[in-house]
Amino acid sequence: MSEFFQPNADLIQRRWPAVAERLLTEDPGPLQADLVEGLGSTLSINGIQLTSRHDRTREARLQADSLPIDSPVLHVYGTGLGDLQMEILQRDGLERLHVHILNGAVFALVLQLLDQQQWLSDPRVELLYAGDLKEIQLPFFALPSELVLADDFNARIRDRLISETHLAFNNREFDPQAPDIVERLQASLELVQGDRDVAELFGSRKGQEVFVIATGPSLEQHFETLHAIRNQADRPLFICVDTAYRPLLNHGIRPDVVVSIDQRISARHLPPEDTVDITLAYMPMVDPQVLAAWQGPRYAGYSASPIYQQLRRQLPKGELYVGGSVIHPAVDLAVKMGAAQITLFGADFAFPNDKTHAGWNDGDLGPQLKAAKHWVLDGHGQRIKTQLNFRSYLCELERFIAGHPQVRFYNSSRAGAMIAGTAFHPELAS
DSSP states (O other), X not given: OOTTHHHHHHHHHHHOXXXXXXXXXXXXXXXXXXXXXXXXXXXXXXXXXXXOSSOHHXXXXXXHHTSOTTOSEEEEESOTTSHHHHHHTTXXXXXXXXXXXXXXXXXXXXXXXXXXXXXXXXTTEEEEEGGGSSSOOSSEEEOHHHHHHOOXXXXXXXXXXXXXXTHHXXXXXXXXXXXXXXXXXXXXXXXXXXXXXXXXXXXXXXXOEEEEEOOOGGGGGGHHHHHHHHTSSSOOEEEEEHHHHHHHHHTTOOOSEEEEOOTTOOTTTSOOTTOTTOEEEEOTTSOHXXXXXXXXXXXXXXXXXXXXXXXXXXXXXXXXXXXSSTHHHHHHHHHHTTOSEEEEESOOSSOGGGOSSTTSOTTTTXXXXXXXXXXXXXXXXXXXXXXXXXXXXXXXXXXXHHTOTTSEEEESOSSSBOOTTOEEOTTTOO
């Protein structure tokens, strides 16, 4: 053992014995660690530099400057080489600095190589594993290198950190003044005026079971089962997202309700033929030609997005939650209709079996398999390919589920991402 590890470990043992116990079980052995030199030097783990190799102190100062100067409590995700912690601890007004470990093995290795006692001994510091908390804490700075290196235990918090960091960027295309948005809402106005209010559906299925069907690849496992259940007299309500509609029809499954919110949805996704008995719940960004062609009942609603602010005042209607994907309002509609139990189908947020969606070819709905540079844990606890926006959608669904403890949520498959707050359906999940 190195000269640094024991004093570092002893200090952690005195202050945070539970953390120390876990750190002693971490194995840095498989990590590829290299010294990288520039104007200065840093440690590279599996090809990822933990800090700048030129000026670690200046980099830490820039990172610290992104945090509010007057906040008495701050959070740092990732331990790095201790530079950011040392910089933040120079603030006189700081009362508490929470340091969240994102990769236990990386931190254990750093404890072997460098003296970390100065920041670890500061009474204002609290040390914990990021994954011990269900939600991210604000305000925070997340070390970019450790967002890449985060281990399986801390992966869910990593996803939420990245989602939060990208929030402003992801919302850039939803400017209420953008010409294409103004034009689309104007084109839909007459239909929205004449169509029913989605709030009329709220409370209509109190205490019942609802199937919410998305388009993830695992849906293909359930076509036969869904077809059989759909033909039963006493059955759950079937709510599907727009892109799942055609694959369901192709297998003889007619949903009761289709939910659509996206301006890119066309008649290719929602063919209007023979839809007289199928309800369409939509938001006004949907193509008005698709809406006008739909033969069944149409119910309009809004999200909390600023693009609907004027419409909400002009034509008040019910609101559904949107967290980036159509799966969110579909689930929220089920909850607001009064569902006591919701079973999710095809809610994979990943690419199991190297497929992007059920019933569509690779790239038909946007993402291509080759774009899957990231991972989440599936229902078996194994890493599975995904992309960043899918991880963000997963985070938002998990937050929604956590906010509705009165509803039982089931996941019908272990093939896709593990969804916190759901249980695997005892009869359907394989």
